[in-house]
Amino acid sequence: MKSGVPKFSSGNKKESIKVIFLAQTFLIMAVTFYLCLTKWGMIDGRYYTIGIDVMLVILFILSGLVGVGSIYLFNEMVYLIEIDKEHEIQKIQIMQMQESNELLRIQKHDFSNNLQVLWGLLSLGDVEKAKEYLNKYSDRLNIDEKELIKLNRISCTYLYTLLLNKAYKCKNKGIEIDYYIQPSVSLEGFNPIDIVNILGNLLDNAIYEVEKLEIGCGSIIVDICCDEKEYIFCVNNKGTIIPEEIMDEIFEKGFTTKDSEGEGLGLYNVKETVKKYNGEIHVKSDACIGTSFSIRIPRKMAGKDVLLKKTTGRI
Amino acid sequence: MKYLLYFLHSWLAFITSLRFLCYRPTIRQQISLTMIYGVGVIVLRGMYNFFKVPFGTHTILLAILSIVLFKIIFKEFNWQKSIYTALIAFIIMLIVEAFAVLPIMKLFDLTVDKIETDKVLNMYIGVLSNLLLILIYIISVIRDLNIRQRGFKRYHNGINQQ
Numbered sequence: 001m002k003s004g005v006p007k008f009s010s011g012n013k014k015e016s017i018k019v020i021f022l023a024q025t026f027l028i029m030a031v032t033f034y035l036c037l038t039k040w041g042m043i044d045g046r047y048y049t050i051g052i053d054v055m056l057v058i059l060f061i062l063s064g065l066v067g068v069g070s071i072y073l074f075n076e077m078v079y080l081i082e083i084d085k086e087h088e089i090q091k092i093q094i095m096q097m098q099e100s101n102e103l104l105r106i107q108k109h110d111f112s113n114n115l116q117v118l119w120g121l122l123s124l125g126d127v128e129k130a131k132e133y134l135n136k137y138s139d140r141l142n143i144d145e146k147e148l149i150k151l152n153r154i155s156c157t158y159l160y161t162l163l164l165n166k167a168y169k170c171k172n173k174g175i176e177i178d179y180y181i182q183p184s185v186s187l188e189g190f191n192p193i194d195i196v197n198i199l200g201n202l203l204d205n206a207i208y209e210v211e212k213l214e215i216g217c218g219s220i221i222v223d224i225c226c227d228e229k230e231y232i233f234c235v236n237n238k239g240t241i242i243p244e245e246i247m248d249e250i251f252e253k254g255f256t257t258k259d260s261e262g263e264g265l266g267l268y269n270v271k272e273t274v275k276k277y278n279g280e281i282h283v284k285s286d287a288c289i290g291t292s293f294s295i296r297i298p299r300k301m302a303g304k305d306v307l308l309k310k311t312t313g314r315i
Numbered sequence: 316m317k318y319l320l321y322f323l324h325s326w327l328a329f330i331t332s333l334r335f336l337c338y339r340p341t342i343r344q345q346i347s348l349t350m351i352y353g354v355g356v357i358v359l360r361g362m363y364n365f366f367k368v369p370f371g372t373h374t375i376l377l378a379i380l381s382i383v384l385f386k387i388i389f390k391e392f393n394w395q396k397s398i399y400t401a402l403i404a405f406i407i408m409l410i411v412e413a414f415a416v417l418p419i420m421k422l423f424d425l426t427v428d429k430i431e432t433d434k435v436l437n438m439y440i441g442v443l444s445n446l447l448l449i450l451i452y453i454i455s456v457i458r459d460l461n462i463r464q465r466g467f468k469r470y471h472n473g474i475n476q477q
Contacts (some may be wrong), residue, residue, distance in 0.1 A: 014457075015393070015395035015399065016395060017397060018395070018399045019398045019399050019402070022398075022399050022402035022403065022406065023398070024400060025355055025402075025406060026402050026406050026409070029409045029413070030374060030409060033409055033412065033413055034370075035416060036413075036456050037370075037417075037427070040421055042420055042425070042427055043370050043426065043427050043428070044426045044427065044428045047363055047369075047370040047427065047428070048363075048367050048368060048369050048370065049370055050369045051368060084380075117444060119380075127415075148401050155394070197318050313358075314362070
């Protein structure tokens with residue numbers, strides 16, 4: 001049985017808010033325009049007019065409604081912003097789970113191939129070679145204990161999951177990745193969506209470039225630290241360089257060096273996110289250091305998101 | 316000539332508000348909207364000769380008409396979208412009237428009745444009120460062209476491609 005009460009989704013609420021706001025704006029503009037026409041005697045005797053006092057009362061009532069409506073609108077908008085943010089975080093969680101699942105699927109496939117190799121070696125009676133093979137394989141499966149300890153310093157769950165997933169991804173592709181995370185660094189002030197956006201895009205680009213090289217020729221370093229003034233995020237990939245002629249264009253929307261799979265939005269989104277925090281992004285690329293993206297964000301800007309979290313909530 | 320200006324005004328107002336919302340209607344939709352709304356303007360402006368209603372009633376009725384037209388002609392629009400598209404169109408028209416028409420009327424001591432009865436004056440005021448709409452329309456066309464021209468750059472094998 002259908003319920004008579006219409007259910008308002010978040011999309012509908014946004015449209016309703018637009019309608020209320022525009023309707024109030026239109027009515028106030030129309031009344032003011034009408035008042036001007038009447039006061040200046042531009043509506044002559046041929047047309048019937050409403051008295052100025054009546055129009056003023058109407059304008060007064062409408063202004064009051066606007067005031068009340070604005071409080072309601074503000075409330076609703078803040079609530080919608082919160083919901084949107086929750087949805088974004090859930091999307092990140094789903095994306096990270098999908099990435100983990102994909103890694104597990106690849107590892108499973110890899111595992112069955114390697115089991116067959118082991119079975120073959122054992123069938124031939126070559127136990128020593130089988131042991132050596134097994135050692136190499138299990139070494140490949142596990143993330144270095146030291147790296148895990150470094151990752152455990154991260155308080156942000158989403159960033160931890162992102163970096164762990166990337167570590168496994170690099171391990172699968174035979175890419176060396178090192179994390180240098182300052183023990184005292186706290187990323188509480190950041191919106192987790194922004195952190196994942198920045199580091200996720202930079203790491204994906206680094207992995208894309210390094211996997212084109214021969215195994216052992218490239219590596220990735222991730223550095224997260226902070227001092228009194230700013231947070232510093234650095235992603236460096238050794239072995240690949242960005243040509244000088246495109247250095248100024250890489251942050252432009254739509255620009256990509258990837259073939260058909262590139263959308264040209266990764267670095268653009270990173271730049272926009274960093275700009276949001278009044279931060280800076282620098283890129284250096286040469287044969288000595290490889291390519292290094294470093295982001296500096298003032299500490300006071302990161303804290304603003306914490307302030308927003310504390311002030312949201314219905315009035 | 317007066318009626319031609321009404322149709323042009325309707326077309327400009329609605330096309331501008333739709334472009335403002337990044338929506339491009341088909342030719343058929345544009346024609347339907349312009350013709351029906353244009354006829355509505357002629358009929359509702361003429362109602363003051365027959366009914367003793369306050370001046371400005373035609374604006375309210377035309378707003379309601381435009382909301383219904385948006386809903387009927389643009390199948391993908393829900394009621395809320397139709398309402399705020401119509402409101403944007405009318406707010407643009409009010410802004411144009413306030414900045415272009417009102418000062419001229421004050422300066423030359425014109426009244427609504429004088430404008431309605433004098434054909435030349437009617438034409439000038441009609442063109443003036445459409446000017447800002449034409450300007451906004453041109454800006455939105457240029458904006459669309461820029462977006463399409465910028466397109467999608469690829470850098471592949473050392474060659475900039477578009």
